[in-house]
Amino acid sequence: MLIKNRPSWFLNENESTPEAIYKQRREIVKKLGLAAAVTPFATQANAGLFDVFSPAKDETPYQDPRIALKGIDSKYSTQGLSLTPEDKVLTYNNFYEFGTSKGQPAELAKGFKTDPWTITIDGEVAKAVTLDMDDVMKSMQIEERIYRHRCVEAWSMNVPWLGFSLASLLKLVQPTSKAKYVAFETLYDPERIPGQSSYSVGGGIDYPYVEGLTIAEAMNPLTLMTVGLYGKTLAPQNGAPLRLIVPWKYGFKGIKSIVKIHLLEEQPPTTWNKLGPNEYGFYANVNPNVDHPRWSQASERFIGEGSIFSSRRQDTLMFNGYGEEVASLYKGLDLKRNY
Ligand SMILES: Nc1nc2c(c(=O)[nH]1)N[C@H]1C(S)=C(S)[C@@H](COP(=O)(O)O)O[C@H]1N2
């Protein structure tokens, strides 16, 4: 469900630090004479309670920050698979900086300002640059690419993204011959991103979230710098204003809200690999034959129409169905070892 209006527990932007949220909750708990055994952050279960007793409601209607965006059709779009409904793409998210449970990022990222925004591209390049996101939007040819989106948690979607190839952006900076890898970094701003200052929201991950690709993966035409979905610019919970989509890899490679792109000679560290090196590799290519230690990757729950809990299962495809375009990148590489 896409919640159009702010829930009553959602604070004004200038108050929305984790401390402020926590203090407001504590105040309410005190007023009610309730025991303090209430979690500091609203969950779906207790939101109703606070709805009833919340003293001052913010009556300003919530303004959807997304704006209309068109893209030209792409030959790379998925054929013959229905789309995941927009409301599911907007609410069934992983963006741990805004909460570790599904539905939480859509709420906690509301009001997250992504304008102005700059992206720095530097390292092994002839021309390092800092680009204004507005200029990126004006200068890049936006395409619509319908891609399969497969999370390592064994669910999948089919999403009409809008974006441009990473290769077209990297050409601007002219990578040097030493540029063997590309590293990406999410914005680090604990004052605006609750999970970066609160363990209970962000799961205690070492932020900023970082990801990486080999230069060949980065230059593959499928690799998409994504700025929108479903005919609009990205919502904050989907990684506004700019995120990566690498459709043949597990979703965690698709780093959100990027501010830095650094080209380098050595393989860069990546967030999930640092957290669990035997569970999450650097490559993270979708592969039905290589199971995650805790679950099988042979099939996936496709998030479509109807309840998430009754999603149908479908077989997982090698390289998520993009083998024709990318299998040659991994010739001679042992994909069981290099998961
Ligand atoms: N910065 C950041 N990027 C992130 C994540 C995250 O927690 N933080 N989660 C990843 C995971 S696990 C997935 S599956 C996708 C989910 O993207 P979506 O919510 O737009 O579907 O984002 C990826 N990018």
Ligand SMILES: [Mo]
């Ligand atoms: Mo994921």
